[in-house]
Amino acid sequence: MSESKVIRAxxxxxxxxxxxxxxxxxxxxxFQKMGNVKxxxxxxxxxxxxxxxxxxxxxxxxxxxxxxxxxSVLVALKVFDAFGWIQFGFLTHPVTFLTTxxxxxxxxxxxxxRLSRSMxxxxxxx
Numbered sequence: 228m229s230e231s232k233v234i235r236a237x238x239x240x241x242x243x244x245x246x247x248x249x250x251x252x253x254x255x256x257x258f259q260k261m262g263n264v265k266x267x268x269x270x271x272x273x274x275x276x277x278x279x280x281x282x283x284x285x286x287x288x289x290x291x292x293x294x295x296x297x298x299s300v301l302v303a304l305k306v307f308d309a310f311g312w313i314q315f316g317f318l319t320h321p322v323t324f325l326t327t328x329x330x331x332x333x334x335x336x337x338x339x340x341r342l343s344r345s346m347x348x349x350x351x352x353x
Contacts, residue, residue, distance in 0.1 A: 236349040239341050243352065244271035249345060255337050264344060275348060282344050284351075289343035293332065296339070300328045 235245040239255070247270045251263040266276045276282075304324060 232349045236342065236345040239345045241268040241271065241273055241275070242345070242349040243273040244268060246270040249275050249348060250341060255341055258337070261337060262340060262344065264348070273352060275352060277352065281351075282347060285343040285347035288346050289339060292339050292343055296331060296335065297328050300324065300331055 231245065232242055235242055238245070239248055239250060239253075241247055241249050247268060249264055249268070250260075251265055252260045262282075264275050264282065267274055301324060304327065
């Protein structure tokens with residue numbers, strides 16, 4: 228993917244023109260029609276639903292993003308513990324890791340869900 232396609236994917240915009248949101252409801256944390264993708268871009272006319280079930284593949288991207296989130300939570304807790312920025316010995320405890328990971332996953336779920344669809348479209352929509 229080119230740099231401009233990556234930026235468009237992160238912004239959840241049309242992968243072709245980058246002008247309008249590719250989702251029916253442009254607000255990320257509104258749960259009404261959260262995953263509904265427009266059939267065509269209103270600006271450039273790109274087909275955002277090339278075939279039935281096109282976005283099932285985005286589950287693989289979602290899985291990879293979730294794994295990256297959990298790894299970053301683990302690294303952040305290790306860094307906090309190693310540099311002594313927080314003077315508690317429980318930062319690397321498994322319960323702390325699981326609690327922080329689950330909390331971050333719940334908080335970031337709507338964005339990661341949409342980002343995975345946006346990245347999938349950026350890879351395959353011409």
